[in-house]
Amino acid sequence: MAGLRVPGWxxxxxxxxxxxxxxxxxxFGAQVSMSPQQLAALPEAQRNAFSIMPTWAWTAYGxxxxxALAAAICLLLRRNWATPLYAISLIAVxxxxxxxxxxxxLHETVGPEAAIFPAFIIAMGAVSLWFARFSGKCGWxx
Numbered sequence: 001m002a003g004l005r006v007p008g009w010x011x012x013x014x015x016x017x018x019x020x021x022x023x024x025x026x027x028f029g030a031q032v033s034m035s036p037q038q039l040a041a042l043p044e045a046q047r048n049a050f051s052i053m054p055t056w057a058w059t060a061y062g063x064x065x066x067x068a069l070a071a072a073i074c075l076l077l078r079r080n081w082a083t084p085l086y087a088i089s090l091i092a093v094x095x096x097x098x099x100x101x102x103x104x105x106l107h108e109t110v111g112p113e114a115a116i117f118p119a120f121i122i123a124m125g126a127v128s129l130w131f132a133r134f135s136g137k138c139g140w141x142x
Contacts, residue, residue: 006078006140017128018072024065024121032058049100057099064092068125071132080141082132090125097122 031050039047067089074082097118101107107114135141 004139014075021068021072025069028061028065057096060092060096064089078141080136086129086132090129093125
């Protein structure tokens with residue numbers, strides 16, 4: 001691995017995934033530490049969803065974001081731990097959003113557009129996992 005050069009676009013993708021995961025960790029931190037006043041300022045459907053969100057869904061949210069951040073760091077360090085960490089992150093984000101739609105029924109209270117951003121997040125998780133697997137097959141991760 002030490003002598004194997006990776007293409008420049010690899011580093012660009014790895015940095016983009018790092019920034020994406022930092023945004024996710026930031027969003028998680030902001031939401032989990034929301035004050036009662038901040039919660040009250042949210043639209044009713046979002047406020048209700050956050051208020052009744054079970055601990056396991058919050059835990060899945062945290063695992064998804066922190067796992068993606070750890071995976072992105074592994075990409076930058078060219079470590080093969082990126083692949084299982086992205087897999088865990090993707091499973092966790094699917095679990096989290098399954099509650100949002102099966103439990104909180106956001107699609108009923110907000111409308112079908114409530115699925116757009118979660119679908120994008122899940123797609124980013126799948127692309128991240130694919131990229132880590134692809135990088136491993138290319139020999140760029142050890």
